[in-house]
Amino acid sequence: MRDFETLVNEAAEADVTGWGFHWLDGRATEERPPWGFAKLLAGRLATVRSALDLDTGGGEVLSEAGKFPERMSATEGWPPNARRAVERLGPRGVEVVEVTADAPLPFPDESFELVTARHPVRPDWDEIHRVLAPGGHYFAQHVGPASAFELIEHFLGPLPQQRKGRDPQAESAAAEAAGLTITDLRTARCRMEFFDVGAVVWILRKCVWWVPDFSVEGYRDRLKELDEQMRAGRPFIAHSTRHLIDAQRIG
Numbered sequence: 001m002r003d004f005e006t007l008v009n010e011a012a013e014a015d016v017t018g019w020g021f022h023w024l025d026g027r028a029t030e031e032r033p034p035w036g037f038a039k040l041l042a043g044r045l046a047t048v049r050s051a052l053d054l055d056t057g058g059g060e061v062l063s064e065a066g067k068f069p070e071r072m073s074a075t076e077g078w079p080p081n082a083r084r085a086v087e088r089l090g091p092r093g094v095e096v097v098e099v100t101a102d103a104p105l106p107f108p109d110e111s112f113e114l115v116t117a118r119h120p121v122r123p124d125w126d127e128i129h130r131v132l133a134p135g136g137h138y139f140a141q142h143v144g145p146a147s148a149f150e151l152i153e154h155f156l157g158p159l160p161q162q163r164k165g166r167d168p169q170a171e172s173a174a175a176e177a178a179g180l181t182i183t184d185l186r187t188a189r190c191r192m193e194f195f196d197v198g199a200v201v202w203i204l205r206k207c208v209w210w211v212p213d214f215s216v217e218g219y220r221d222r223l224k225e226l227d228e229q230m231r232a233g234r235p236f237i238a239h240s241t242r243h244l245i246d247a248q249r250i251g
Helices: 004-013 037-045 079-092 125-131 149-156 168-177 197-206 220-231
Strands: 028-030 050-054 071-076 095-098 112-118 132-143 180-194 236-249
Touching (some): 004 197, 004 220, 037 132, 149 197, 168 180, 220 236
Parallel strands (some): 071 095
16 A cells, blocks of 8 residues: 555545546445446336436436436536536436526426436425426435444534434425425445455545534544554454435325
8 A cells, every 4th residue: 555645635636526446446345225226217207208407417317317308407506516527417318507506406396207316415305396297207316324423423522413414314304394295215324345455535525514624634643543443454344334215296
């Protein structure tokens, strides 16, 4: 394994735009939920005439679909990701719209038969209900409660209140309060392993909401602790949580 400074400097300079995670190949692993969201998403997209993908990132997951509906739109709120999504999805006829956080979706009422998302930032259930056509579905994979908190709390200390966020039952209740009907809800807890400190630096730069004030210098001591552990042959273990949610607008 290369020395500490080389690993953290390399990770600090690496590209973190988009939602690809190939930079971590050989340096970290994450077990995937058993349902295979990308494949299920592709199947849903092939059966409708209009769809909207929320928080599409750089369009990485959406682009795996072999067939898009006649009208396919996507939204993204971070400009570097939005540009990547345009480059990736535009040639396939997808309308990519850059949006502002907490603003209404820029689409008329009842615009889409299907609204999808993989790891949305914060689902706006009222807006999802509004843009869905009657009978349409919201189909998504969400990040669950206390996801990767072993790593987050290594840097920030115990976060008992934050661990309660993103609860699938609470999200389901909010969706139903907005007028949607939950037709499927599944949960999974998946093992994550980090094999070198560069992988930790990179993931914290990419998932900036995990440790909002993260910097190598600000957390050097914590990073060195991880580096020593990994050099002793003990990867850092954390767990991601996910839930698959399918909600229908009945009327």
